[in-house]
Amino acid sequence: MNVRIRGIYTTALTRRFLDADHDVVAASDPIRERFDADLGTDPHDVTVETTDDRQGVGVTGDPDAVKRAVDPLDATRDTFAWDLPAPRDAVFDARVTETLGSGAVCDLGDAEGFLPFGSIDAHVEAGDDVRVQVVESAAPWVDRRPVLDGDVRARAGPATLVRGESGVTVDTYDDEAGRELAGMTDLLGIEPPDGWGIVWSDAATEADMGALKTALERATERAETLEAALDAAVSPSRRLAAPAATTWVWFGREARFALDADRRAVTPTMPGHHRVKAGSDEASRAVDFVEALGSHDGDDFDFSAVTDTFGPAAGDAVRLDHGKPDGRRIVLGRAEVTDRDADGTLTLRREMTAGGSYDALGVSRAAGDVAITKVREGRWWYPTVYRGADGDRKGTYVNVCTPVECFPDAVRYVDLHVDVVKGPDGEVRRVDDDELDAAVAAGWVSEALAEKARSVATSLEGAL
Structure with a gap:
């Protein structure tokens, strides 16, 4: 299984996935420097990304791969994992239940989603039925609904097929590399379904032909599955297709210190590394600074030092x-x-x-x-x-x-x-x-x- 990892837990989780005989791909330069391993550029089966509040990670990708990916993450008794009914890329026939200032609240059946007005061409009001796709899932512990879109996409690593589009687009600032990739796409010998356009991410400009072919094949298979589901008549508040799964994993205090141990086996790590980083962006940058100086002797988490610097203090x-x-x-x-x-x-x-x-x-x-x-x-x-x-x-x-x-x-x-x-x-x-x-x-x-x-x-x- 190929895993792409991003966020404050990346070093520790890279070690866990490698120890579990999975492949970590699309790694950043610091991760490549820390690990004596073959970290390739093949398309990923699953993405593990730190949540915005830094309390855990979201795991998204092929449903079978997501199930396998959760095992290396669940290492302590205060780790929790939840599968949600509205994973990223799932397509729903939804009913608009109310409109807010910037979008509409949609009933998805077992969940609610938020459809920004700018993400759908038609005017929508309460009672309307709309066909939408989840573009951004939401962890169960945050007060936010999944974000929806009126367009339908089939994603697979650096390749995305967009329904209703045509041709080849490369999302990159390197115009020369983009033109080269667009011209090479025909050489892959893969035709997307009629009415679906190809969009390559910037990462595709550095991938080899084998990785590009694998990604486009997967995206095409998912587009064909979605196309078949979209032939059904609109019937509100139901899920039509879920080409990907999303599991949210929340780390407790014991989990963060266990992740410290995994990271410490790879690179110098101060006590409470992940506990402090989970507190705020400012605290996360301070950890990087301290570790860059090498000031991380000892084994005890210094609660007083952390709270003296970042809070909370009396009166807060x-x-x-x-x-x-x-x-x-x-x-x-x-x-x-x-x-x-x-x-x-x-x-x-x-x-x-x-x-x-x-x-x-x-x-x-x-x-x-x-x-x-x-x-x-x-x-x-x-x-x-x-x-x-x-x-x-x-x-x-x-x-x-x-x-x-x-x-x-x-x-x-x-x-x-x-x-x-x-x-x-x-x-x-x-x-x-x-x-x-x-x-x-x-x-x-x-x-x-x-x-x-x-x-x-x-x-x-x-x-x-």
Whole structure:
């Protein structure tokens, strides 16, 4: 299997894929310098790219290849992987459910997508049926819909066939190389389906004839499959074809440090390399600078140094990003950092609104209530104490989760369902074991991770 990798996890993942006897192709110059391996230019079967928020990777490509590619990524118990119903390149008959300022929200059946008005020739309104293709999938933990387009494309590495176009186009700034490639395309002896034009990416100008032929053959096969599916009559809210699959992989704290070890086996790597890089673009550049200077002695992750430089500090506001094992992210609100200890503990304060009750505590939520949460970097749980306006304690809720990470703008983890609560009368109860069992049965939580969660909950019961 040929894998193309991009983003902050590239060195570590290149080592993992090579160790798993896969081929890494289209590698950057730094990666070629770090590895004593044949990193070719053949078309890739799958692409692994870091997400925009740096929390994980998206894996897109041939459906069988995507399944095989996820195995080397899933190395720790706090790694999660989700297959989504709207992968990149999937074609849908969609129904417009509402229009926004810049585009339309479309019902895809098991998902929603966003169609920018500039990506379709026709005027669309709520109730219209449209045939669209996913051009940009979206991770389940981000608040964003997949992006759709009215054109249909068949992609295969550096070759793309576009329905409704004709001829050969080369997307490159090197006009001379582009003209040469366009002229050579006929020599490949492959004819795309009628009504499909060829678009070569800039990378194609450096590929050999064998790689170009393989890419165009694959693109042609996918175009023929799509063409057959497009012959069907429009029937809204259904998927017509999915020539590629997309799986999103979220890395937890343990996963990032495991990736550090993989990277360290190849090139000097500071403790917490991926943990720091995942925090912000500024932090990522600082890591590059530190490692270029060679200042990365020792084995311990220096939480104080990282937070002193990038935050959060006392007085800052952070989100509580409460991940769910099914891939969703629930923002519990924004909290003020009131204190930060050297051991990695942040004290967070939230003012609560009136209405409803506190989950599992059975206590009403009133105006003036305050929630005080203490989160420690790397810990598998965190407590929240709820107090009324008079200062009286209403209860304590201890959340069991994957190891907490305290980034400059957010505290992040994945909730593991089982929790321990202490009511205002001092009664200690363990709750939601059944939800954890259901998550295991659904395949969202591994048995090893579930056993860790249960063990943590048992310890907390005794401590409270």
